[in-house]
Amino acid sequence: MLSQDILQDCGIAVTRHEAVHGGDINKAYCLYGNGQKYFLKINNAERYSGMFEKEARGLQALAQNIHLTVPAVIKFGSLQGEQYLLMEWIDTSPAKKDCWQNFGAALALLHKKPATYFGWIEDNFIGSVVQCNHQQTEWHLFYGECRILPLVKHLVDAGVFSKNDMIAAEAFCKRLEQLFPVEPPALLHGDLWSGNYMITTSGYAAIFDPAVYCGHREMDIGMTKLFGGFAPYFYNAYNEAYPLEKDWQQRLPYTQLYPLLVHSLLFGGNYVATVKEIMGQFH
Numbered sequence: 001m002l003s004q005d006i007l008q009d010c011g012i013a014v015t016r017h018e019a020v021h022g023g024d025i026n027k028a029y030c031l032y033g034n035g036q037k038y039f040l041k042i043n044n045a046e047r048y049s050g051m052f053e054k055e056a057r058g059l060q061a062l063a064q065n066i067h068l069t070v071p072a073v074i075k076f077g078s079l080q081g082e083q084y085l086l087m088e089w090i091d092t093s094p095a096k097k098d099c100w101q102n103f104g105a106a107l108a109l110l111h112k113k114p115a116t117y118f119g120w121i122e123d124n125f126i127g128s129v130v131q132c133n134h135q136q137t138e139w140h141l142f143y144g145e146c147r148i149l150p151l152v153k154h155l156v157d158a159g160v161f162s163k164n165d166m167i168a169a170e171a172f173c174k175r176l177e178q179l180f181p182v183e184p185p186a187l188l189h190g191d192l193w194s195g196n197y198m199i200t201t202s203g204y205a206a207i208f209d210p211a212v213y214c215g216h217r218e219m220d221i222g223m224t225k226l227f228g229g230f231a232p233y234f235y236n237a238y239n240e241a242y243p244l245e246k247d248w249q250q251r252l253p254y255t256q257l258y259p260l261l262v263h264s265l266l267f268g269g270n271y272v273a274t275v276k277e278i279m280g281q282f283h
């Protein structure tokens, strides 16, 4: 049940609302009011403390830096043990012919903008998992210390991983400096799988539900390829605007290791086996 107090706190005269399905951890709604539609997400304020204000800051950072639609944040707040994020509603439509080229080029231009460190202004979330964002000047150190090792440790603590898996993870981290080409940090969407974009009524992509940080740009590319991949035009346009370093395809398992660890924590199952297979090569 959507609380009347939260609706009131949103500050819009809501005439009706409908549940929206699709997210994993949040309740989501379409609100109707003031002759417009709004998107509202709600979850437990204690369990996921600060999640939506961090998401709001991530959305705003993306909106300022990418030539794609990013839903405007209207308000976030917290009351009676729940937190909420109120956003602009995005209607969907079929894609225009050059939608994928536009999407790929826009992501490349985002990645091309200089950032000064790997990390972010604060820790945030990827899904419901806390994402450590301590600022670092070296990608290989950031990826090991803030992405791989904390999650492997969680999985060891949860009894999903063995001590040997931790040893394999440490061996992987020691190789990171050789595995990744040195590149400047780039502002990333951070969770750019196919469930986190939609095609707006303009016929072009909107991106949402980010887990932003400044990282190696191949992290976003790896995420686009994790569950099916985007259309080939996307990668062609990306490469034209900001060519990926040689052998980026061979590095996909290394960039995908992080989201696969996140999925291992959240869902277990096959994800755990895939992670072990990737890390096992470094034992």
Ligand code: ADP
Binding pocket: 020, 021, 022, 023, 024, 025, 026, 027, 028, 039, 041, 071, 087, 088, 089, 090, 091, 195, 196, 208, 209
């Ligand atoms: P969660 O954080 O729970 O994963 P999402 O932000 O991914 O939630 O949103 C869940 C679903 O709601 C998405 O898959 C998408 O279909 C839809 N959605 C997300 N943002 C908007 C928006 N601004 N306007 C309309 N629909 C949206």
